[in-house]
Amino acid sequence: MTGRLRAHLAAELERTRARTALLTDAVDDADLVRQHSPLMSPLVWDLAHVGNQEELWLVRDVGGREPVRRDIDELYDAFKHPRRDRPQLPLLSPAEARGYVRTVRDKVLDLLDGVPFSGRRLTADGFAFGMIVQHEQQHDETMLATHQLRLGPAVLHALPPPRATVGVSGEVLIPAGPFTMGTSTEPWALDNERPAHAVDVPAFFIDAGCVTNGEYAAFIADGGYDQPRWWSEAGWRHRVEAGLVAPMHWRRDGDGWAYTRFGRTEPVDPGEPVVHVCFHEAQAYAAWAGKRLPTEAEWEKAARYDPATGRTRRYPWGDGSPLPHHANLGQRHLAPAPAGAYPLGASPAGVYQLIGDVWEWTASDFTGYPGFAAFPYREYSQVFFGPRYKVLRGGSFGTDATACRGTFRNWDFPIRRQIFAGFRCARDATPAEPG
């Protein structure tokens, strides 16, 4: 029983490290220490930070072993140095960082053999290891976003995502009623996903698919970026100050649009979900379309609630963990898939691609659920609670399946566009429009 868990944890640690290695070995040392955007760390910072968190939680706390490099804790504490300042720090060199993460990992694989998985909440069901696996996977997605901001020829390669095999259009009615939001049973769920609690959600319509590039281009062509009436006050102020005219990475190309993705320039695909838009752009599009963004509870009900049984499930397709035919996750493809590419991942109500492809902005602020308790540290989520951050749901093509659940909550500032974020729209179902 625990033998299987140990083997699973070791496999997850090593599978994740292979991705980290690919993202950091794809570029030369000069590129690793360079800052590609003030929004991002140099890749070599992410690499050593991943090792330092693993050292703090697994080598020292869980394993009770001597520190490997106590002297570097401060350098790799995300709260001590903002991203824009990190290139100036006396960071480990690429060779030192690679050696450091290897040393830490060897100790972790060694201590994993003897760790009891009961007694301490931190290690129950392998939680601390699952947390560290997910932490590295989150940084793999952050590093992928850094790759998208990096200039120069392509260094990452992947097969294109699958094509659409079904048509996805229109909206779906989710009837009124309570459902169970969040989780108290998912072993590796993070503190902000807990506890499970009932939420009564009024009836609403939600789009069957994400807003596509083609739909978003129609908003631009209709003067969407020139008309303050579609934007919130804060959104319009930001749109003017930042000079937003289209999603990040788009440029005019004859009559249409082109974007550069991971070093390759191609025409914008009208059937793919729009990505690299901020919350304010998503909100303005929704207003223009006569709709709004879903709340977080609406998104989760659309994704997890099964009206046939009244039960809240782990994923839109059921309780089974994501397989490649369910969703575009895990950096298998370096683009979101078009609407209709994952019919087997649909929810019972017929909402498509809630998981994978692009993170979806919601209307909700990031807050703790009723009964929230910070675990294992306040700095994972609690210090971010409040109106400054908006919640994103569902994961992107850059998110690992292990770090993506129906309950998983991501958050960011409403002006951020470098993350792989798009959105879908919703609207109230008025009593005059029963299903």
Ligand code: AVJ
């Ligand atoms: C959950 C993606 C907002 O990257 O800031 C990484 C994840 N926390 N290291 C972030 C995280 C600590 C976090 N997000």
Ligand code: FE
């Ligand atoms: Fe981190």
